[in-house]
Amino acid sequence: MKIISEDETAAKAGPAGDDADTAAVRIDDVAVRFRTKKRDVTALHKVSLDIGMGEFVAIVGPSGCGKSTLLKLIAGLLKPSGGGLWLRGEKVTGPRPDIGYVFQRAALLEWRTARRNILLQAEMRKMPAGQARERADRLIEMTGLRGFEDAHPHELSGGMQQRVALCRALLHEPPVLLMDEPFGALDALTREQMNVELNRIWRETGTTVVLVTHSIAEAVYLADRVVVMSPRPGTVEEIIDVGLPAERDYSATMARPEFARATGRIRELLGAGPALD
Ligand code: ADP
Ligand code: MG
Numbered sequence: 001m002k003i004i005s006e007d008e009t010a011a012k013a014g015p016a017g018d019d020a021d022t023a024a025v026r027i028d029d030v031a032v033r034f035r036t037k038k039r040d041v042t043a044l045h046k047v048s049l050d051i052g053m054g055e056f057v058a059i060v061g062p063s064g065c066g067k068s069t070l071l072k073l074i075a076g077l078l079k080p081s082g083g084g085l086w087l088r089g090e091k092v093t094g095p096r097p098d099i100g101y102v103f104q105r106a107a108l109l110e111w112r113t114a115r116r117n118i119l120l121q122a123e124m125r126k127m128p129a130g131q132a133r134e135r136a137d138r139l140i141e142m143t144g145l146r147g148f149e150d151a152h153p154h155e156l157s158g159g160m161q162q163r164v165a166l167c168r169a170l171l172h173e174p175p176v177l178l179m180d181e182p183f184g185a186l187d188a189l190t191r192e193q194m195n196v197e198l199n200r201i202w203r204e205t206g207t208t209v210v211l212v213t214h215s216i217a218e219a220v221y222l223a224d225r226v227v228v229m230s231p232r233p234g235t236v237e238e239i240i241d242v243g244l245p246a247e248r249d250y251s252a253t254m255a256r257p258e259f260a261r262a263t264g265r266i267r268e269l270l271g272a273g274p275a276l277d
Contacts, residue, residue, distance in 0.1 A: 023086065024176055024208035025051040025074055030083035032069050043069045045233035047083070053175070056202055056209045058219035060266060061229030061237075067212040070234070071178045074210065075099050087176060097125065100169030100177040100207075104184050106161040108153040114164045115140070115149040121171040132171065139167040142201060159190035166198075170205065179211045183218070192250060195221055199248050216270075220244075220262045221253055228269045240265055 032044040043066040051057050059067050072078040073085055076092045076099075085092040087099070108117045115136060122132030140146055143163040153161055162182060169177060183191045195218055202209055202222075213219050219226045220242055230237040243258045253259055 022053060022089075023050045024053045024055065024088055025049070025210065026086040027051075027070070027074070028084050028086075030070075030073060030080045030085060032066065032073065032078070033081045042233040044073075044080075045235050047235055049227060049236060049239075051208060051210065053088075054206045054208055055225070056211070056223045057225050057227060058211045058213055058223035059227045059229060060213060060216060060219050060270065061234060062231045062270070064232050065229045066232065066234030067229065068180055071101075071180050071210065071212060074176070075101055075178055097172070098174055098176060100172070100174035102162075102165050102169045102177070102179040102182045104181040106153070106158075106165040108161055108164055110153050113150045113152055114145060114156065114160075117153070117164050118167045118171055121168045125172050127172060135171055135173070136167065139170055142204070143167055143197060157190070158186050159194060162186065162194060163197075166201075170201070170207070173205070174207065176208045176210070179209065181212055181214060184214065191215075191218070196250055198222060203246055216263050216266045217254070219266070220259055221248060221250070226262065226266060228266055238265075238269055 027047055027049045030044055030047045031042070034041045034043055047066075047070065049057075059070065061067055069078065073080055074087070074092070076085075076087075076095045087096055108114075109120065112120070118136045118139065119132055121127075122129070122136075140149055143166060145160065145163055145167065148156060148160060151160075153164070156164065162185075166182070169179075183194050186194065198209075199222055201207075209222075211219070211222060220240075223242055226240045226242060228237045228240065229235065240262050242262050244253060244256065
């Protein structure tokens with residue numbers, strides 16, 4: 001029997017693999033260690049995951065298991081200590097222009113109107129002004145912000161601010177959208193509305209979405225697959241195929257057996273561990 005060395009195994013699973021070109025995101029045996037003066041922390045350990053083009057993947061897991069770290073790796077904002085990542089077949093070596101990023105807090109500029117906060121993306125990427133305006137208009141319409149374009153962030157509700165952040169993240173039509181607990185600060189009803197809207201935007205744009213959330217219901221309602229991570233050092237514990245149709249009516253979806261099955265399984269996996277954040 002031939003013993004395959006670790007290097008050979010890694011090469012096999014690497015970008016030369018069969019579907020490397022077609023995967024929107026390929027995460028291959030990634031590890032992240034943080035070294036600080038006080039301690040060394042292994043945040044991620046042996047994380048591998050392929051995300052298809054146009055797929056919606058949600059990530060859930062206990063606080064500190066490395067969810068935000070994983071998104072930063074995909075965005076090229078952080079380098080892995082081991083393993084590699086590929087975005088649409090290209091190795092991630094630094095910040096990428098072909099992603100959109102939405103954070104927990106909208107992070108809007110207070111002195112800019114909603115529209116000018118959205119257009120910030122165009123300025124940073126030096127997009128043609130006409131094209132940027134057209135897209136901003138379409139996104140404003142799509143997210144129900146019409147009439148509030150000239151409002152400043154303090155005049156907008158939390159949900160509206162998050163919509164502005166979403167428009168800004170989508171302005172350059174990124175093939176991959178990363179969202180880190182984007183609705184965590186919203187009240188339950190607004191969050192529900194944002195979920196319905198995100199489902200529609202995802203279907204309309206065909207964007208690949210990676211969403212970190214601490215809501216099991218949100219994960220299952222939105223995603224094709226839910227990745228459940230283990231406590232630190234974070235690794236993929238199980239991947240749940242949700243098996244619901246892409247178009248999802250909110251209450252009807254929650255009443256479906258697939259919804260109950262998926263949420264039940266995730267609860268089982270997370271139930272024994274520490275609380276979600
Ligand atoms: P999550 O988003 O799942 O709550 P994070 O990805 O933010 O977890 O963090 C994972 C672990 O890595 C945590 O223990 C955190 O304290 C640690 N960590 C994250 N970023 C850094 C950093 N820049 N320096 C040192 N430790 C970090
Ligand atoms: Mg986090």
